[in-house]
Amino acid sequence: MSNFTYLNIEKAYQAIHQKLIKTPLVSNDYINKLLGAKIYFKLENLQKTGSFKLRGATYKVSKLSKEQKLKGIVAYSSGNHAQAVAYACLEEGISAKIIMPKDAPKIKIENTQKLKAQIIFYDRANESREKIGEEIASHENRTIIKPYDDYDVIAGQGTAAFEISQELNNISVIPDIYLCCCGGGGLIAGTSTYLKHKYPNILSYAAEPFGFDDTKKSLDSKRIIANESGFTSICDAIVTPQPGKMTFPINLRNLSGGVVVDDEEVKQSIKILAEHLKIVAEPGGAVAATAALTKKIDIKNKTVVVMISGGNIDLDVFCSL
């Protein structure tokens, strides 16, 4: 697992915090009463580009050499990492090629295009985005910015927890439980590392969509297990095939387990978050909230931090829920 610790995250925070929005940590009376718990939602949907992904992308880009910046980057992403990398590259004048699935949400494709990245579409079912990425990288001498299997990216994502602990410290609150969505596992690896450093007794759980609970299965059997094929989910941001090689050892050390939610439960959560918290969350971004709202984990009388990781949902899809 190398020497990845909370220090990587503090270093990342120092490097990039001026380029980030310090997103709010908010609590909601109605939801607290509903659950008999004190929930603090970290609103990364309010981050620039609409998700936490800007943190890791910004940090990674900040660490590229001059030569690497000149030659440009290539990245693959279902959409949030795409926008984040495009944004970070645009800020630095770096050429960005991004490999995205044809069926990514319109909002994610359009926003990535607006950020001047060149998009290469691929077919999720029949093509490997990693392979396409490696080919472009090798032909054009571009640096690959991976969505999660990179310690700098993990450290960048972890800066969300640096802010969480700052805010909790201001109000003298110590959390019992941390719930975070999990695709490749970069966000939860980074944030759980920092929260465990600050709150050694915190219990952290990965929330995943039904059919894509590879991290839960892998945690249960203490080795990387891939998802079976044939499943679909509305949680487009976190339907990765298996835990990352770098993220999983960190998550195995930090996490107490996984929680699985289904699409119908996620839809209900998105509605509750809109109606009561007054926010727009995307399906993948609402998975951790769903774990809490469905009470699939015992949070009664506990203080719980819940990550809302993104808000990039097409409004027509949002309203169809």
Add this chain to the structure above:
Amino acid sequence: MSNFTYLNIEKAYQAIHQKLIKTPLVSNDYINKLLGAKIYFKLENLQKTGSFKLRGATYKVSKLSKEQKLKGIVAYSSGNHAQAVAYACLEEGISAKIIMPKDAPKIKIENTQKLKAQIIFYDRANESREKIGEEIASHENRTIIKPYDDYDVIAGQGTAAFEISQELNNISVIPDIYLCCCGGGGLIAGTSTYLKHKYPNILSYAAEPFGFDDTKKSLDSKRIIANESGFTSICDAIVTPQPGKMTFPINLRNLSGGVVVDDEEVKQSIKILAEHLKIVAEPGGAVAATAALTKKIDIKNKTVVVMISGGNIDLDVFCSL
């Protein structure tokens, strides 16, 4: 205008801040680029009960005598003040009767009911809520908690600006312009008083819906002018008939003018706020943002604080926009 100053607001903040959510002040890259300005949105839609109204109601309730608390209160409101008063009373175990229009949004009626207040419905067109309120107050010895024409309520609403200035101070930003919605004028009277104290050169503007621009007209002619009858607006929270007797003199002193927006423009703004800021704003709550987004006021290269005052909108209405 009595001696209403920023000191009333600081006193209110000390009294009630532990009962409030310190709502976030957020900026959004897309919107900033779109407008060529630096906008800070104050998200009072994330306040308890979904609007800023909790501030004034909480402060007013905190100042009731023991006897007044025992006898209960009566309030009239289109819905946000209703929920806020009901909430503040429930917290203190005070009996609350609330007069609401029959056609108030479902979400506002249901939430007020959930907060155990007794609701008396009236007909906007043919009945006077003030008259009904006064009758109940006199028959039952209840104290009236007015929605805006009360210095304690104005001071309570003004605490939103106390928080705004704290946040801006943390990031060393001095605002040029303040845009705030205006119904009876309590929120803008309180907040503009505090902002003018902190930033003597700030220009504050009232944003109002078409047909309900009584404050703009009154500011222009330096005396209270009521709206003409016959207009309707989706901005249910701020369709008051005329400026308040207490709020208007304060606003006349503080404000640089008014901006009028129409329902179609407000709908577009709600969509932009959902798509890019990832928040749910109600029509009345999005009126100040609409003034900015339609560029009806020159904000080019300016630093602008925009109040998002509430988020209590029925989701089916939200989606029909």
